[in-house]
Amino acid sequence: MNWRRALVAALFAAPVIGLFAWGMTRDPKYIPSPLPGREGPTFALEVFAPGVPPIARPAGDTISLAAFRGQIVVVNFWASWCLACRDEHADLSATALRYAGQPVQFVGVLYMDQIEPALRWITEMGGQTYPSVNDPRSRAAIDYGLYGVPETFILDAQGRVAHKQTGPISAGLLTHLVDSLLVAAGASDTAASAPTAGTVSP
Amino acid sequence: MMGPLGHGALLVALVVAACGMLLIPIATRRKRRDWQLIGYAAVHTNFLLLTVAMIAMVTALVTHDFSVSYVAQVGSRATPLLYTIISLWGALEGSILLWGWVLALYVSAVLWINQDREGDLVPYAMTVLLGVMLFFVILLVGPANPFGTVFPVPLDGPGPNPLLQNHWLMAVHPPLLYMGYVGMAVPFAFAMGAMLAGEVAQDGWMRLVRRWMLVSWGFLAAAIIAGMWWSYEVLGWGGYWAWDPVENASFMPWLTATAYLHSAMVQERRGMLRLWNVNLVVGTFVLTILGTFLTRSGIISSVHAFTTGAIGYYFLSFIAIVLVMALVMVAGNSEKLRTVGTLDSALSRETAFLGNNLLFTAFTFTVLVGTLYPLVSEAIQGVKVSVGEPFFNRMSLPIMVLLLFLMGVGPALPWRSAPPGVVRDKLLPPIVGGVLLAAVAFLLGSRGGWALVTFLFVGYSATITFREFYIGSAARHRAHGEGWATALLRLVGANPRRYGGYVAHLGIFIVAIGIAASGGSRLEREATLAPGDSLTLGDVTVALRGVWGRQEPQRYVIGATLELRSASGAVIDTLAPRMNFYPSSDQPVPTPDVNSTVFRDVYANLQTFREDGSTATVKLIREPLVSWIWMGGGVLVLGALISLLAGPRRREPEAA
Structure with missing residues (x-):
């Protein structure tokens, strides 16, 4: 055995192992997006599914994101052909209703789909509480760098993307994120009543 | 019941493998043959224990024993028996168990075959193998334990990953x-x-x-x-x-x-x-x-x-x-x-x-x-x-x-140095074979530089390979008066390593032709069809007969019935591409249907459908020679088998 050579050779293993060890700390499924922390692209799109009172908007109305400045906005991209959208639908619908009367807006954006199957899908799923808009030329989807559906973006009161969710979102996560933003908005704006602050975890 | 049995077997295997790994090198150092034999017994015991664990797992899967964590993870009462058994390798823990068992099998077999060999090679090799074995057993009793207990016992499981039961x-x-x-x-x-x-x-x-x-x-x-x-x-x-x-x-x-x-x-x-x-x-x-x-x-x-x-x-x-x-x-x-x-x-x-x-x-x-x-x-x-x-x-x-080119050059050249004129006599003439194959491919519609170069080199090297078979058989034919088939078989039998290698080369040539042809001349179309509509692709036409749905025990199936016709209008086949919906998956699993002949494949996949059955969107692909890839794979393996016929080479004259 030539131990000097052996030692030198063994050193070659270090960078390889180091690279893998570092790689283990990364999530390979994570799709980087430049959006979080930046201002969310605005859109003005036509409502096709009104939702239910008190958070309904009549069909044909135009929802403009810019008009929601000062409120927290949950933008959910979905499609009737998307199976994972079925999983999150009930959670989204229920959570949207919970925040009725607070400065929180939910908007569904239809992605690569047609109105007729989309409406049928909503009926089939037992209704959708919040309004959905159509994005016929996928402009909003392209602006948001959509990778697939469902994807959910949560915008803070300043219109910045606070969170991007790839894949279905749960009621728990949604509530946590929105509550945190409400508290943050309340801290900067003392007028806010912060009614749900009790459930916030640090 | 099966859970504790399997887990217990693995725990014992852990101890046995560790003891064997330590004992064998010590025995070898101290030249204690008796200790060494105990170490060897540990190798075989280890294999036995892993076999027990495997049997316990398969039994648990087949009897739907949902108290075993792995069964609860991949099992389902509705899954057909074959897929229940093969769900053994459908998820992490089971696949590590299979891995460990295969390794134990190899270690035991290697020892069995080589244990009388002189010298310290075999015991040290066993030590290394037991070290690898130990790692996998550690996985199996630790982070990849398939025999965890689930309580309360679920009544049914989600079934294996849909892609794996299709x-x-x-x-x-x-x-x-x-x-x-x-x-x-x-x-x-x-x-x-x-x-x-x-x-x-x-x-x-x-x-x-x-x-x-x-x-x-x-x-x-x-x-x-x-x-x-x-x-x-x-x-x-x-x-x-x-x-x-x-x-x-x-x-x-x-x-x-x-x-x-x-x-x-x-x-x-x-x-x-x-x-x-x-x-x-x-x-x-x-x-x-x-x-x-x-x-x-x-x-x-x-x-x-x-x-x-x-x-x-x-x-x-x-x-x-x-x-x-x-x-x-x-x-x-x-x-x-x-x-x-x-x-x-x-x-x-x-x-x-x-x-x-x-x-x-x-x-x-x-x-x-x-x-x-x-x-x-x-x-x-x-x-x-x-x-x-x-x-x-x-x-x-x-x-x-x-x-591919070297696969021709290598066999054509002798060891050490080539006699003068080897280029002219051996390397140049087979170019004719290459040009011929490339020309045929071109006439049949193959375009694209890489595909044609592939055909050229495959033709070249295959010519040389066939010549090797021919020269050898011809010599036997002349010398021993054997018939051509006998001469060929005996030629291969007399030097299985060499000719097994050439057979493997032929397999590679067949695979290469399949890849070059199917990749280079692929036709693809997608269309939304109503029943009665048809779609033409090259020399074949498919007509949509209908869209249907069917509930099966473990899944829901949507299928389209397509009638495949040749250019002359004769019905060749009925294709039924399907989409399988499994309760455990949010994505349907496509199940294309293929009409395969030696010359071409017609590949149909159902992309989407209207729920009322009024239309189906179908993707149709026509690729030549795809089946050659699978056949070439078979020839390749045959080559490996022939090569294995040769015993460990002892320097004795080869029997004629």
């Missing part, structure tokens, strides 16, 4: 892959054992290694081809290779193993490339562990990746140990691995083998770089950049066609 090839591809992959541990153990025993300077261990390498290589080749076939039949995109990290993980050790099978001949004949060969053997095993790490740790995103937990760190530690030990041993022994012979001539078979090895190494390196690139680029630049098919294709096509 095609019978799933019963074939993974076991073949494990046989190939796990088997690479044996050559590694012999190489490490030879270095530990101080026998590395002798060539005896190389002969042992070659046979075991050939076994694993054959299994791995069969597994890769079966995996391609599965991907073609199941995934619905009409392709068979996508340079997915896990495909690459199985391909890289195959490349280095192939390089070794060639360079080993140079060492046997000329005493050259010894250090290089040890590197290839060790590198092949490291690549199998690396591949497993990549697929089982979740470090790289891939369709094959299982969900993972702490197991990644276990693999990381293992790969670190293996890598450091291998580097230390090989570098420390490098002075003993001096080359004896020298290259006599640039125009000789060893030069061709040298070129072959350079190309295979470059190929492996290319694939490795492409596979790890996302990780490296994120580490260095902070940006994740994937390299996709274009990179791999552009880099590998020149290497592949050059290899």
Whole structure:
């Protein structure tokens, strides 16, 4: 055995192992997006599914994101052909209703789909509480760098993307994120009543 | 019941493997044969214990014993029996169990065959193998324990991953892959054992290694081809290779193993490339562990990746140990691995083998770089950049066609140095064969530079290979008056290593023709059809007869019935591409249907459908010669089998 050579050779293993060890700390499924922390692209799109009172908007109305400045906005991209959208639908619908009367807006954006199957899908799923808009030329989807559906973006009161969710979102996560933003908005704006602050975890 | 039994067997196996691993080298050092035999008994006991664990798991799966965590994870009462059994390798824990069992089988078999061999090689090789074994048993009692208990016991389970219960090839591809992959541990153990025993300077261990390498290589080749076939039949995109990290993980050790099978001949004949060969053997095993790490740790995103937990760190530690030990041993022994012979001539078979090895190494390196690139680029630049098919294709096509060319040059050249006129007599005439094949391919509609170059070189090298068979048989025909068939069979039987190798080459030629033809002349169309509508693609037409749905025990199936007609209007076949909806999956699993003949495949996949059955969107692909890839794979494996007929070569005159 030539131990000097052996030692030198063994050193070659270090960078390889180091690279893998570092790689283990990364999530390979994570799709980087430049959006979080930046201002969310605005859109003005036509409502096709009104939702239910008190958070309904009549069909044909135009929802403009810019008009929601000062409120927290949950933008959910979905499609009737998307199976994972079925999983999150009930959670989204229920959570949207919970925040009725607070400065929180939910908007569904239809992605690569047609109105007729989309409406049928909503009926089939037992209704959708919040309004959905159509994005016929996928402009909003392209602006948001959509990778697939469902994807959910949560915008803070300043219109910045606070969170991007790839894949279905749960009621728990949604509530946590929105509550945190409400508290943050309340801290900067003392007028806010912060009614749900009790459930916030640090 | 099965849970405690399996878990208990694995716990005992842990102790047994650890004791054997410690006892055997101590016994060998102290020259205590009796202790050594106890250590050997531990090897066989270990295999028995893992077999008990395997039987316990299969029994638990078949009897739907949902108190066993793995069964609760992948089992379901509605899953058909075949898929229930093969769900053994449908998720992480079960696949590690299969892995461990196959390894135990190999270790036992290696010991059984070689235990009377003189010297310290076998005991040290056993020590290394038991070390690898120990790692997998640790996984099985720790982070990948399939025998965890579930309480309260669920009434039913979700069933296996839908992609894995959709095609019978799933019963074939993974076991073949494990046989190939796990088997690479044996050559590694012999190489490490030879270095530990101080026998590395002798060539005896190389002969042992070659046979075991050939076994694993054959299994791995069969597994890769079966995996391609599965991907073609199941995934619905009409392709068979996508340079997915896990495909690459199985391909890289195959490349280095192939390089070794060639360079080993140079060492046997000329005493050259010894250090290089040890590197290839060790590198092949490291690549199998690396591949497993990549697929089982979740470090790289891939369709094959299982969900993972702490197991990644276990693999990381293992790969670190293996890598450091291998580097230390090989570098420390490098002075003993001096080359004896020298290259006599640039125009000789060893030069061709040298070129072959350079190309295979470059190929492996290319694939490795492409596979790890996302990780490296994120580490260095902070940006994740994937390299996709274009990179791999552009880099590998020149290497592949050059290899095809060398497959002709090598067999045409003699060892040491070629007599004058060899280029004129042996290397130039077969060009006619190459040009002929390329011309035929061109006339049949093949375009594209790489495809035609492939045909050219395949034609060239195949001509030389056939000539080798012809010359040998003709000599026997003349000398012994044997009939041509008898002469051919006896020729192969008299030198199975050589002619088995040529048969494997023929398999590669067939695969290459299949890939070049199907990739270069692929027609594809997608259309939304109403019942009665038809879609024409080249010389075939399909007409939609109807869209139907059917509830099956474990899934809901939507299918389209398509009538396949030839250009003359005759009905050839009825195709029924389907989409299978499994309750455990949010995505339907496509199930394309293929009409396959020797000359072309018609591949139909159902893309979407209207729920009222009024339309179906169908993708139709017509590809020539796809089935040649699968047939070529069969020929390749046949070549490996023929080569294995040769016993360990003893220097005695060959019987005629």
